[in-house]
Amino acid sequence: MITLIKSGTLVDPVKGIVEKADLIIEDEKITGIFPPGAFKEKGAQITIVDAANRLIIPGLIDMHVHLREPGYEYKETIASGSRAAVAGGFTALACMPNTLPPNDCRSVTEFILEQGRKAGLAIVFPIAAITKGQKGEVLTEFGDIREAGAVAVSDDGFSVRNSELMRRALEYADFHGLKVISHCEDPSLSDGGVMHEGVVSTRIGLPGIPSACEEIMVYREISLSKLTGCPVHIAHVSTEGSVELIRRAKEKGLKVTAETAPHYFTLDHSAVVGYDTNAKVNPPLRTRRDVEAIRKGLAEGVIDVIATDHAPHNALQKEVEFDQAASGMIGLETALPLTLELVRDGVLGLPEAVGKLSCNAGLILGTGGGTLKEGDYADLAIVDPQYEYTLRKEAIVSKSWNTPFIGKTLKGKNEITMIKGKVVFPFKTSEP
Amino acid sequence: MGKFDHKDLLGIGQLSVEDISLILDTAESLKEISTRDIKKVPALRGKSVVNFFYEPSTRTRISFEMAAKRLSADTVSISASGSSLVKGETLKDTARNLQAMNPDIIVLRHSSSGAPHLLAMEVSAGVINAGDGINEHPTQALLDMFTIRERKGRLHDLDVAIIGDISHSRVARSNILGLTKMGARVTVSGPPTMMPVEIEALGATLVSDPVKALKDKDVIMMLRIQLERQNKTLFPTLREYSSFFGLTMRLVREARGDVIIMHPGPLNRGVEITSEVADSPYSVILDQVTNGVAVRMALLYLLIGGSKGDNAD
Numbered sequence: 050m051i052t053l054i055k056s057g058t059l060v061d062p063v064k065g066i067v068e069k070a071d072l073i074i075e076d077e078k079i080t081g082i083f084p085p086g087a088f089k090e091k092g093a094q095i096t097i098v099d100a101a102n103r104l105i106i107p108g109l110i111d112m113h114v115h116l117r118e119p120g121y122e123y124k125e126t127i128a129s130g131s132r133a134a135v136a137g138g139f140t141a142l143a144c145m146p147n148t149l150p151p152n153d154c155r156s157v158t159e160f161i162l163e164q165g166r167k168a169g170l171a172i173v174f175p176i177a178a179i180t181k182g183q184k185g186e187v188l189t190e191f192g193d194i195r196e197a198g199a200v201a202v203s204d205d206g207f208s209v210r211n212s213e214l215m216r217r218a219l220e221y222a223d224f225h226g227l228k229v230i231s232h233c234e235d236p237s238l239s240d241g242g243v244m245h246e247g248v249v250s251t252r253i254g255l256p257g258i259p260s261a262c263e264e265i266m267v268y269r270e271i272s273l274s275k276l277t278g279c280p281v282h283i284a285h286v287s288t289e290g291s292v293e294l295i296r297r298a299k300e301k302g303l304k305v306t307a308e309t310a311p312h313y314f315t316l317d318h319s320a321v322v323g324y325d326t327n328a329k330v331n332p333p334l335r336t337r338r339d340v341e342a343i344r345k346g347l348a349e350g351v352i353d354v355i356a357t358d359h360a361p362h363n364a365l366q367k368e369v370e371f372d373q374a375a376s377g378m379i380g381l382e383t384a385l386p387l388t389l390e391l392v393r394d395g396v397l398g399l400p401e402a403v404g405k406l407s408c409n410a411g412l413i414l415g416t417g418g419g420t421l422k423e424g425d426y427a428d429l430a431i432v433d434p435q436y437e438y439t440l441r442k443e444a445i446v447s448k449s450w451n452t453p454f455i456g457k458t459l460k461g462k463n464e465i466t467m468i469k470g471k472v473v474f475p476f477k478t479s480e481p
Numbered sequence: 482m483g484k485f486d487h488k489d490l491l492g493i494g495q496l497s498v499e500d501i502s503l504i505l506d507t508a509e510s511l512k513e514i515s516t517r518d519i520k521k522v523p524a525l526r527g528k529s530v531v532n533f534f535y536e537p538s539t540r541t542r543i544s545f546e547m548a549a550k551r552l553s554a555d556t557v558s559i560s561a562s563g564s565s566l567v568k569g570e571t572l573k574d575t576a577r578n579l580q581a582m583n584p585d586i587i588v589l590r591h592s593s594s595g596a597p598h599l600l601a602m603e604v605s606a607g608v609i610n611a612g613d614g615i616n617e618h619p620t621q622a623l624l625d626m627f628t629i630r631e632r633k634g635r636l637h638d639l640d641v642a643i644i645g646d647i648s649h650s651r652v653a654r655s656n657i658l659g660l661t662k663m664g665a666r667v668t669v670s671g672p673p674t675m676m677p678v679e680i681e682a683l684g685a686t687l688v689s690d691p692v693k694a695l696k697d698k699d700v701i702m703m704l705r706i707q708l709e710r711q712n713k714t715l716f717p718t719l720r721e722y723s724s725f726f727g728l729t730m731r732l733v734r735e736a737r738g739d740v741i742i743m744h745p746g747p748l749n750r751g752v753e754i755t756s757e758v759a760d761s762p763y764s765v766i767l768d769q770v771t772n773g774v775a776v777r778m779a780l781l782y783l784l785i786g787g788s789k790g791d792n793a794d
Contacts, residue, residue: 248679254594254616254654257678324595368573370593372614 050094051075052470056085057100057431062107062404063420072105074427077469082423098465100431106403107419108140108428108468111381112410113205113230113284113308113356116142116173118164119157120149125361125448127161130381131170133359133447135474137381138430138463141411141418142171145205146178153178153189158197170473174200174416176230179218185210188218191225200414203230205284206331208266210236216273223279228414230282233266233291234332243372245318245333253322255371258333264290271298271305280304282413285358287313287332289342296351306413307346308354311380311387312453314343314396320453326367326374327453330360344396347405354413355405357384361449378452382445387454389434389461427470436462485783489601489608492617493658501663505627507779508772514551515774525554528785531579532558534590534611540746540770541611541620545588548777554585554785572596576603585785589613607784615649621745622655624776626663628769629700632741637664642694642736643685644726645704645753646675646715652745653704657685670694671704671726674715691726695735702743703728703753719752728754733763741765 054072059082061068071088073081081088090097116130125133127144134142144161146152152161158175165173177199181187183206191202202222208231209215215231222229239258244250246257267283271294274281283295286309298305312330317337320328328334346352360377367374388406391397397405407419421429437460442450466474485503487495496504514522530549534542542558549556572591576599579587586607589597594614601608612618630636641660647653647669660667661684669676669685670693681687688694695701706722716722733740742754742763750756759766 246678248682251677251679252683254614254651256615324598365571368599369571370591370599371595372593 050096050470052096052098053088053090054098054100054105054431057103057105059421060104060106060399060403061421062400062408063422065398065400067399070105074467074470077426079421079423079425079427098431102433102435103464104399104432104434105421106138106430106432107407107421108430108466109138109385109406110141110408110410110416110419111139111357111359111384112143112354112414113310114142114144114359114381115147115361115377116144116161117361118148119160124363127164127173128168129446129448130359130361131165131168131173132476133379133381133445134171135466135468136446136463137383138385138432138466139381140171140428140430140466140468141174141416143174143176143200143410143414145176145203147183147206151178151183152176152199153181153183155190155193155197158194158199162198170468172468174198174414176201176203176205178202179204179209179229180214183207185214188214188221191221191227195225195227199227200416201228201230201282203232203284205230205232208232208234208236212269212273215270216277219273219277219279219281223277226415228280228282230284231266231270232284233263233270235262235265238262238265242333243329244321245335247318247336249318249321253324255321260288260290260335260339263288263332264294267291267294271295271303274298274303274305278304280306283307285310285313285332285356286343286346286352287335287339289339292342292346292351296346296349299351306353307351308356309343309347309352310356310358311384312378314340314347314391315387316340316453324371325453326369326371327378327451327455329371329374329376330378331376344391347391348396353405353409355384355388356410357381359447361447362451363449367451379445379447379449380452381447383440383452383454383459385432385463386459386461393460427467429467430463431465432461432463434461436460438462487784489597490619490780490784491597491601491608491610493619493622493655493662494617496659496662498662501623501626501659504623504776504779504783505630507783508627508775511778511782512772512775514778515771520551521553522551523553524782525549525552525785528554528585529583530554530556530586530588530781531584532556532588533579534559535561535596536590536592536612538590538612540773541590544770544773545611545777547774549781551774552778552781554781572599573603576600580604580606586781609780609784612651614651615654616651617655618651619655620773620777620780621652622659623780624769624773625656625702625743625745626659627772627776628743628765629741631768631772632765633699636660639665639699640668640697641665641700641702642668642670642698643702643704644670644691644694644728646706647671647680647704648675648677649707650704654683656702657683661685668694668698672716672722692732692735695732698736698740700741700743701728701733701736705745705747706749706753708749723752727752728758730755730757730761733758733761743769746770
């Protein structure tokens with residue numbers, strides 16, 4: 050089977066180019082990239098996809114999502130999360146281990162892989178826990194987990210409190226070829242806090258979480274990376290100080306990589322005014338100044354990856370008192386338009402923006418992907434960058450709708466997602 | 482009489498200068514009822530007020546009950562320990578159930594900042610915030626402003642010092658917002674461990690040294706120290722706290738000669754205030770309690786009267 054994607058604008062983050070091109074897909078792979086019109090269609094078996102005024106981008110890779118299965122299937126399942134992913138242009142996901150039970154052993158890792166295969170949409174890469182039960186006491190069996198198919202380890206949701214244990218985790222994970230992803234939060238400084246500590250928390254009377262809470266741990270992880278010579282990846286960077294620390298670490302040549310989430314470069318703490326629990330997230334939304342620093346960090350390459358930290362919660366956790374509400378927001382279906390906003394604002398070039406949503410994560414996790422060259426699997430998305438729409442709760446594919454972007458106008462929409470040459474979005478039939 | 486165009490009272494922030502003046506004027510005219518032989522008028526006959534106290538409170542709850550009863554409203558009081566909240570019902574569900582019984586006003590005291598805002602979105606009854614977390618305690622600020630105005634004849638151009646644990650004080654937050662709105666100058670002072678960041682953005686001036694903070698003040702408002710905070714990280718001992726921030730007669734002399742001393746209660750005698758000061762002629766602490774009933778009568782009257790047409794003769 051041959052597919053011709055015609056007259057589109059190809060965005061190649063690896064080469065850093067944007068060019069008009071026709072793309073030929075044979076079976077699972079990209080077999081040809083031609084200047085517009087150069088490919089001569091012969092024979093009638095070619096499926097033609099008109100991509101005029103559309104961007105053709107590599108399938109996006111989200112290295113930080115919560116799929117909630119096993120244990121919290123009422124919030125999201127691997128299947129529903131995969132549907133949300135392909136709707137948003139993602140073709141691969143790495144899911145965090147804070148499920149019930151947590152993914153801290155081979156059997157849970159295998160279960161997640163199996164559920165991912167059954168869903169048959171985005172490729173699901175499990176991230177296993179650093180410590181048994183994410184309790185911060187004993188390392189999990191990195192070797193076994195790696196063999197089972199985990200791509201990284203993280204105790205996301207918590208920092209590993211014990212610095213000696215974190216040091217050993219870095220050393221041991223490196224030996225097994227697993228990346229360590231650190232959620233940076235000094236729990237003694239965040240205790241009781243529910244939003245960023247700043248003028249808004251003072252104004253609306255909510256206990257705050259200072260920026261230092263994150264930065265102290267970012268510095269610790271950088272120090273441990275330096276001590277051990279092992280890589281570390283910093284999850285969801287939210288503060289100016291963290292960007293500065295990571296910048297300096299990179300300048301010294303340390304093996305530190307970092308990600309941020311679209312909400313940290315889009316929203317500030319004023320989104321919490323009115324006690325909107327959909328704006329409650331951990332780390333919290335910070336100040337305008339932090340938002341600017343995150344944008345600058347992205348522009349200057351200090352922050353390598355945009356990951357969503359897609360964190361579905363249902364009404365039971367969100368339609369409650371602010372301090373009792375769960376932290377987190379969904380992100381798979383809004384990441385692309387919010388990142389394209391950075392391009393329109395001149396923060397990032399189009400290839401850089403797409404790279405931060407795709408191949409950069411593939412490089413860090415060692416999974417590859419996120420590229421569009423001859424011979425690659427045809428994992429890609431076709432995007433209308435001009436399409437403007439208001440996000441409606443009813444249109445959300447994820448099982449949960451906890452996002453402060455409902456009712457907001459977004460620009461840029463994924464129209465078609467292909468995985469291995471097969472169209473997986475739009476969905477063919479209404480599935481259960 | 483002016484128009485009070487609010488469904489709820491969630492915070493001082495929502496009120497205009499005219500609103501506050503109207504509440505205080507109304508309270509002034511209703512205050513006399515509490516001094517009569519028969520302390521009851523029929524203004525809110527047939528109306529019902531639910532006092533929903535999710536956090537322990539004696540003074541505020543009784544004050545609201547008395548206020549409602551003196552206006553002939555029917556009152557029901559619920560506390561968390563005796564309600565479905567301990568059975569795991571959410572605030573939203575409790576709100577819907579209360580609403581199903583058609584009350585006119587729900588008075589809510591809650592340990593979570595923003596809880597009354599959540600309730601107000603769920604119910605068509607008016608909601609009065611009787612203290613939410615560390616956010617606001619608007620009726621306390623209104624009764625404080627009433628008391629100051631009664632004593633000083635005005636609010637504008639007065640110098641007020643608020644001393645103590647500003648971080649965890651909803652009383653401080655509401656008073657800063659209200660007093661500055663009415664033209665008073667507010668100085669806050671307290672240990673830096675209990676001072677919220679960027680407090681001056683609310684309109685107050687920060688003076689760390691309590692002696693300097695009290696200088697030439699017309700009003701001193703002391704905040705209650707929550708005893709359970711001792712031995713945590715905020716201050717080492719009550720003894721040390723009281724020696725630096727407790728109000729003594731020596732400190733009172735820093736203020737103007739006709740200073741009045743206020744406290745939202747309950748008092749920790751010998752901690753944030755000495756008995757000598759609390760029982761001195763400067764103290765208006767019990768006036769605050771008396772005025773609390775009048776101010777709450779005024780609010781109930783304005784909120785119910787304002788939304789449900791005028792049937793008070």
